[in-house]
Amino acid sequence: MTRKQRRLTLIGAAGLVLALAAGLVLFALNDQIVFFYTPTDIAGKDLAPGARIRLGGLVEEGSVQQGDGGAVRFAITDTQNRLAVNFVGLLPDLFREGQGVVVEGTLGADGSFKADSVLAKHDETYMPREVADALKKQGVWQGEEGSTTQ
Amino acid sequence: MSNAFPIAELGHYALVLALALALVQSVLPLWGAKTNDARLMGIAPTAALAGFAFVAFAFAALTTAYVTSDFSVRNVWENSHSAKPLLFKFSGVWGNHEGSMLLWVLILSLFAALVAVFGRALPKSLLATVLSVQGWIASAFLAFILATSNPFARLDPAPVEGRDLNPILQDIGLAIHPPMLYLGYVGFSIAFAFAVAALIDGRVDSAWARWVRPWTLTAWMFLTAGIAMGSYWAYYELGWGGWWFWDPVENASFMPWIAGTALLHSSIVMEKRGALKIWTILLAIMTFSLSLLGTFLVRSGVLTSVHTFATDPTRGVFILLILVGFIGGSLALFAWRAPLLKPGGLFAPISREGALVFNNLFLVAATATVLVGTLYPLGLEAFTDKKISVGAPFYNLTFGPLMIPVLLAMPFGPMLAWKRGDLAGVAQRLSAALVAAGFAVVLTLVLTGAENLLAPLGAGLGIWLIAGAIVEIADRIKLFRTDFATSWSRLKGLPRSAFGSMLGHSGIGISVIGIAIVTGFQAETITTLKPGETATVASYELRYDGAAPRTGPNYREDVAHFTVTRAGGAPIAMQPTKRFYEARKSGTTEAAIETIWFSQIYLSIGEWSDDGALVVRAYYKPMITLVWLGALVMSFGGLVSLTDRRLRIGIPRRAKKRAVAAIPEPAG
Numbered sequence: 001m002t003r004k005q006r007r008l009t010l011i012g013a014a015g016l017v018l019a020l021a022a023g024l025v026l027f028a029l030n031d032q033i034v035f036f037y038t039p040t041d042i043a044g045k046d047l048a049p050g051a052r053i054r055l056g057g058l059v060e061e062g063s064v065q066q067g068d069g070g071a072v073r074f075a076i077t078d079t080q081n082r083l084a085v086n087f088v089g090l091l092p093d094l095f096r097e098g099q100g101v102v103v104e105g106t107l108g109a110d111g112s113f114k115a116d117s118v119l120a121k122h123d124e125t126y127m128p129r130e131v132a133d134a135l136k137k138q139g140v141w142q143g144e145e146g147s148t149t150q
Numbered sequence: 151m152s153n154a155f156p157i158a159e160l161g162h163y164a165l166v167l168a169l170a171l172a173l174v175q176s177v178l179p180l181w182g183a184k185t186n187d188a189r190l191m192g193i194a195p196t197a198a199l200a201g202f203a204f205v206a207f208a209f210a211a212l213t214t215a216y217v218t219s220d221f222s223v224r225n226v227w228e229n230s231h232s233a234k235p236l237l238f239k240f241s242g243v244w245g246n247h248e249g250s251m252l253l254w255v256l257i258l259s260l261f262a263a264l265v266a267v268f269g270r271a272l273p274k275s276l277l278a279t280v281l282s283v284q285g286w287i288a289s290a291f292l293a294f295i296l297a298t299s300n301p302f303a304r305l306d307p308a309p310v311e312g313r314d315l316n317p318i319l320q321d322i323g324l325a326i327h328p329p330m331l332y333l334g335y336v337g338f339s340i341a342f343a344f345a346v347a348a349l350i351d352g353r354v355d356s357a358w359a360r361w362v363r364p365w366t367l368t369a370w371m372f373l374t375a376g377i378a379m380g381s382y383w384a385y386y387e388l389g390w391g392g393w394w395f396w397d398p399v400e401n402a403s404f405m406p407w408i409a410g411t412a413l414l415h416s417s418i419v420m421e422k423r424g425a426l427k428i429w430t431i432l433l434a435i436m437t438f439s440l441s442l443l444g445t446f447l448v449r450s451g452v453l454t455s456v457h458t459f460a461t462d463p464t465r466g467v468f469i470l471l472i473l474v475g476f477i478g479g480s481l482a483l484f485a486w487r488a489p490l491l492k493p494g495g496l497f498a499p500i501s502r503e504g505a506l507v508f509n510n511l512f513l514v515a516a517t518a519t520v521l522v523g524t525l526y527p528l529g530l531e532a533f534t535d536k537k538i539s540v541g542a543p544f545y546n547l548t549f550g551p552l553m554i555p556v557l558l559a560m561p562f563g564p565m566l567a568w569k570r571g572d573l574a575g576v577a578q579r580l581s582a583a584l585v586a587a588g589f590a591v592v593l594t595l596v597l598t599g600a601e602n603l604l605a606p607l608g609a610g611l612g613i614w615l616i617a618g619a620i621v622e623i624a625d626r627i628k629l630f631r632t633d634f635a636t637s638w639s640r641l642k643g644l645p646r647s648a649f650g651s652m653l654g655h656s657g658i659g660i661s662v663i664g665i666a667i668v669t670g671f672q673a674e675t676i677t678t679l680k681p682g683e684t685a686t687v688a689s690y691e692l693r694y695d696g697a698a699p700r701t702g703p704n705y706r707e708d709v710a711h712f713t714v715t716r717a718g719g720a721p722i723a724m725q726p727t728k729r730f731y732e733a734r735k736s737g738t739t740e741a742a743i744e745t746i747w748f749s750q751i752y753l754s755i756g757e758w759s760d761d762g763a764l765v766v767r768a769y770y771k772p773m774i775t776l777v778w779l780g781a782l783v784m785s786f787g788g789l790v791s792l793t794d795r796r797l798r799i800g801i802p803r804r805a806k807k808r809a810v811a812a813i814p815e816p817a818g
Contacts, residue, residue, distance in 0.1 A: 003493075003496060006496060006497075006498075006499075009499055010507065013499075013507075013508075013511060014511055017511040017512060017515045017552075018515055018518075020515070020552070021515035021516070021518055021519055021548070021552060024519065024547060024548040024551060024552070025518075025519050025522050025523075025548050027547065028543070028544045028547040028548050029522075029526065029540075029544070031547075032540075032541075032543035032544040032547055033526075033527075033538045033539070033540050033544060034538060034539045034540075034541065035536065035537065035538050036537035036538060036539065054537075054539055066757075066759055066765075068678055069676065069677050069678055070676040070677055070678055070756065070765045070766070070767070088676055089676050089767060090389060090676070090739075090754055090755070090756040090765060090767045091756060091757070092389075093389075093728075093736070093737045093738055093739055094736065104539075117390075133537075
C-alpha cells in the first residue's frame with residue numbers, strides 16, 4: 001500500500017469508530033437519560049407512569065413515616081404541590097424534614113412516586129442545585145445557605 | 151491563639167513572589183530559546199526551583215496555621231477545629247477550595263522543579279521552552295488564587311473556635327486521595343508543556359517521545375492510584391456500597407486517565423518507530439486539556455458535589471478563561487504548526503503500530519462518550535432550561551461497548567511485530583490464554599449455577615487479559631521452547647518496561663474480573679432489626695446485639711454491635727456507627743466492612759426508631775476488592791516501567807544508543 005492508501009485506511013477506520021461512538025451516544029441520550037422535575041412540573045404534565053425521573057423539592061414537615069423493613073414514606077413539596085414518595089433503604093445522613101432533597105425512581109399509576117435512591121447532599125450547608133434553582137424560580141427561595149421556606 | 155508571627159502574611163507574600171517568578175519564567179527563557187541566548191535560557195531552571203520554594207513556603211505557612219489552629223485565618227476558621235485530630239488538621243489544608251487550589255499549584259511547581267533538576271541533559275532550548283510553558287500555567291493559576299481564592303485572608307477579631315471540617319472529609323482518604331489525584335492530572339502538564347514546546351520548535355523526533363514518556367508514566371501511575379483510592383473512599387464512606395457512580399466529578403478525573411492511557415501507548419509508537427508524531431502531540435494537548443476541564447468542572451461550582459466546596463461565580467469565570475485560553479491557544483498553535491512536523495514511518499494495518507492505533511481510536515472515542523455524558527446535561531440546562539441527569543445506564547450503553555473491542559484485542563497488541571504482523575500466528579500463540587479464558591467462563595457458570603451469563607463472560611475476559619499478558623512474556627523468553635536456563639537468562643534480559651506492560655494489562659484483567667463478579671453476584675438485604683433479631687445476606691447470618699454510645703475526639707457516636715456468622719464459621723464482630731459532629735451539627739454513618747479473601751461484607755445502618763429497632767443495610771460483595779487491587783497492580787506496572795533504564799531522563803543520549811541495541815523484539 002502506498003502512503004496515501006494507508007492514510008486513507010487509517011482515516012476510514014477512525015471515521016468508523018467515531019461514527020460508532022456517535023451512534024451509541026445518540027441512542028443512549030434518547031433512551032437513558034433521566035429528567036429532573038418538581039412536584040409542580042409533574043402536576044402540569046401528563047407523564048406516563050413507569051418513566052424514570054428525578055424529583056426534587058423540600059421534604060415536607062411532618063411527612064416522614066418509618067415502616068417495616070426499612071420502608072419509608074415521605075412527601076416532597078415545592079410549596080405549591082406535593083407528591084408522596086415511597087422508598088426502601090437507608091436515608092442519607094443529611095436527610096431532614098424541611099430540607100432540600102432529590103430522589104430518583106419511577107412514577108406509579110396511583111400518582112405516588114417510588115424512589116430507588118435518595119440522593120445525599122455532601123454538606124449540610126448546600127441545597128441540591130436543581131432544588132435551589134427550582135425554588136428560586138417559584139420565588140420561595142431564601143438565602144444562599146440552604147435555608148428552608150419557613 | 152495569639153499570633154505575633156505574621157505567618158499568613160508571609161505565606162501570602164510568598165505566593166505573590168511565586169507569581170512574579172512564574173511570569174519571568176514564562177517569558178525570558180522562551181525569548182532566550184528564540185534568540186539562542188544561553189543566559190536567558192539558563193534562567194528557566196533557577197526560576198522553576200525558586201518558584202517551587204516560594205509555593206512550598208506558602209503551603210507550609212497555611213499548614214502551620216491549620217496545625218496551630220490559628221482561627222484568625224478565615225480559611226482555618228471555616229474548615230478546622232481545635233479538637234480535630236492532628237492528621238485531619240494536616241489534610242484539612244486541602245479539604246476546602248482555597249487550600250485545594252494551593253495544593254494544585256504546589257504540585258504544578260513541584261513538577262516544574264523536577265523537570266529543572268532531571269532535565270539538565272535535555273537540549274537547552276527545549277528545556278527553556280518547556281519550563282516557559284509550565285510558567286504560563288503556574289502564572290494563570292497563581293493569579294487565580296491571588297485574585298479569587300486567597301487562603302490567607304484574615305478575620306478580625308479572631309473567633310475562639312473554628313467551624314470544623316465537613317465530617318465526611320474527616321477521613322484518612324482525604325490525606326491520600328487529593329494529593330495522588332493531583333500528582334496525576336497536574337502531572338500531565340509536563341507532557342502538555344513538551345508538546346507545546348515541540349510545536350513552537352516546529353521539530354519533534356523519537357528522542358522527544360523518550361523524554362516525555364517518564365513524565366506521562368509518572369502522572370498516569372499516580373492518577374490510577376488516586377482514582378482507585380477515591381473510589382474506595384466513596385465506597386466505604388458514602389454508605390451506598392457503590393464503587394463508581396459516573397458522577398461528573400469522577401468523570402473529571404477519569405477522562406484525563408483514559409486519554410493519558412492512550413497517550414502512553416501512542417508515545418511508544420513514536421519512540422520506537424517515529425510514527426504517529428502529530429497524533430501524539432495532539433493527545434498530549436488533549437490529555438492536559440481534560441485535566442483543566444476537570445479542574446473547571448470541580449472548582450467552578452457548575453456542579454454540586456462533595457468536591458465543590460463553595461460556589462463563587464467569579465471563580466468559575468476565571469477558571470473558564472484559563473481553560474479557554476490554554477485549550478484554544480494550544481489547539482490553535484497545533485493547527486498552525488503541526489503541518490510543519492514531518493510524518494513518520496509506514497506500517498501495515500496488522501502490526502504493532504496498527505494495534506496501538508486501534509487502542510487509541512477506541513480509547514479516544516470512549517473518552518469522547520464520557521465527555522458528552524458529562525457536559526450534555528450542563529449544555530442542555532444552559533440552553534433549554536431542561537434538567538437531566540446522565541448516569542450508569544448511559545455509560546453502560548456507550549463507554550461499555552467501546553471498551554470491549556479494546557479489551558479483546560489487548561493481548562494481541564504486544565505480540566504483533568512492528569511494521570507488519572502475523573495475526574494468525576499471534577492467535578495461535580495466544581491459544582493457551584484463550585483456553586484459560588474459556589475454562590474461567592465454564593468454571594464461573596458451574597460455580598454460580600448459571601444464573602447469570604454476563605458475569606461469567608466478564609470473568610473470562612479478565613482471565614483472557616491476565617493470561618494473555620503472561621503468554622506474551624512466556625513467548626518472549628521462549629518458555630518451554632528452549633531449555634529453562636536460556637529462558638531464565640532471557641527473562642533477566644527483558645527490559646523492565648516489558649514487565650510494566652504485563653502488570654498494566656494484568657491489572658485491567660484483575661479489575662474486570664472484580665467488576666464482573668460483584669456486579670453479577672452481589673447480594674443485598676435491607677431490613678429493620680431489634681436487639682437480638684437476625685437477618686441473612688448471601689450465606690451469612692447477622693445478629694443485632696444492641697447499641698452503645700462512644701465518644702471520639704470531636705464527635706460522639708452510637709455504635710451498633712453485630713455478630714456475623716456463616717454456618718460452621720467463626721463469628722465476626724462488626725460495628726457500624728452513626729457519628730455526630732457537634733461543631734458542624736451534622737453526622738456521618740460509618741459502615742462496617744469485613745474482608746474475607748477478596749470479598750467483603752458491608753454493613754451500614756440508618757436511624758433507630760423509638761422502640762429500639764434499627765434500619766440495616768447489608769451487602770455481600772464477592773470479589774469486590776479485585777476492582778481496586780487491579781488498579782493498584784496497574785499503577786505498580788507504571789512504576790516498574792519507570793525504572794526501565796531506557797527511560798532515565800538523566801541520560802537521554804546514552805540511552806538513545808543503547809535503546810537501539812537493547813530492544814529484543816520478538817521475531818515477526
